[in-house]
Structure formats: C-alpha cells, structure tokens
Amino acid sequence: MKNKEMKELFSYIANKYDLLNHLLSFNIDRLWRKKLVKLSHITGREFILDLCTGTGDIAIEFAARKLSVIGLDFSGEMLSIAREKIKKKGLNGKIHLIEADALELPLKSDCFHIVTMGFGLRNIESQEKTLREIHRVLNKNGKCLILEFVPPEKNFRGKIYNFYLTKIIPLIGALISGRKYSYRYLSSSVKGFYTPEKIIKFMENAGFINLKMYRLTSGIVYIFVGEKA
C-alpha cells in the first residue's frame, strides 16, 4: 500500500486502534511488546528510537523503565492518542514524539543505541529502505528489534489462525472501527507478508549482523533482532 493510503487508514482508525488491538489479540499484544523490551537487554542508559510508534505503547514501555525515547510516526492522529497516554502516565519528559516518514528519517546518523519497530515493517512502503534507514541512525553495536506478524504457518494451529484472520478479524474490525476495509487490509497484509527467513535476509542485506529471530504465540508473531557492526 502506498504511503498516502496507509497514513489515511491509520488516521481514520486511530481512536479505536488500542481497543481493537487488545480485543483482537486477547490482550496478548501487551506481552509481545514486553518481550521486545526484554530482548533489548537495556542497562538504563540507552537512547531509543521507536519507529511507527503509533499510539506509543512500545515507547511507553521503555520510558516507564526511565529511558529516553523518540517515538516517530507519520500519522498525526495516532500521535495525538500517544500524546494523551504519555501525559496520563506522567512520562512527558521521557518521550519526544516526531511526526515524520520512517522512509526518510529526519535524524542524524549513528545516534541511537536501540531502534524498535512494532507492527510497522509490514505496513511500510519499502522494507529495504526502512531497514537501511534504521541501520544508518543506529550507533556502532546498536541493536534493531522488529516485532511483526508473519503469514500463518501451514500446520493445524496455522489453519485455525488463518480462519480467525480471514473471517473473524475483518468482521469485528469493521463493527468497531466503522470501516470494512481497514481490518480486511490487516488480514491480507499479514497473509501476503514475507516469511521470517525472508525478513532476516532483508536485515542481512541492510548490513545487520548477529541476526536472531524469536517465534512467539505459535508463530503468529516474531521478533527479529540484529546489530550494527
């Protein structure tokens, strides 16, 4: 999907995004983000960039552990929700939000210890370009952590998940968000996304080393980790 349509989609569903996320994942999405933070092995001094931050949940997880975070997204509506949540949690001083395109980061090279992206890679216009940008802004030895859905596996559990993804999610999504198309897009984008092996290959091509992937919740979601040499 092109940048313009993507921005429009997220801006439209912004005020229902958190509710639908928690509802459709039975709240497991909270555990996935916590796992990502755990895998970042923070010591307390890192400077973090959370790309495609949306309503800010990953940025908030890090800031709650006293780290300074930049949350970046191109949807002003998603960032407004993030801003409200950050204020409510008293984390104003810890998170700085930037409205910008992740494909062309308005940030200097070599300045972050950690760059994270939760459910952004699948939605972005160019995976290769985004990964190159992440690599550019990371410090030497900096770490990139990507949390993302991958297509359903071909086993029995995968088939059940495929049914849920194809039939249930678009229905509940349409009822709550008021828009049929948005959650049909979620299903098709997950089903049509790259395999975990291909994502690792993209990271390798972007220059990342020490690549690892973690399979969560029967392979519904993966966390990909790589380091800048």
Ligand SMILES: C[S@@+](CC[C@H](N)C(=O)[O-])C[C@H]1O[C@@H](n2cnc3c(N)ncnc32)[C@H](O)[C@@H]1O
């Ligand atoms: C599925 S949401 C993920 C939000 C959040 N990271 C989470 O864990 O729930 C994807 C986000 O990516 C943002 N996005 C998509 N393409 C982008 C781009 N090129 N630049 C910046 N943000 C982008 C959308 O606006 C949306 O907020």
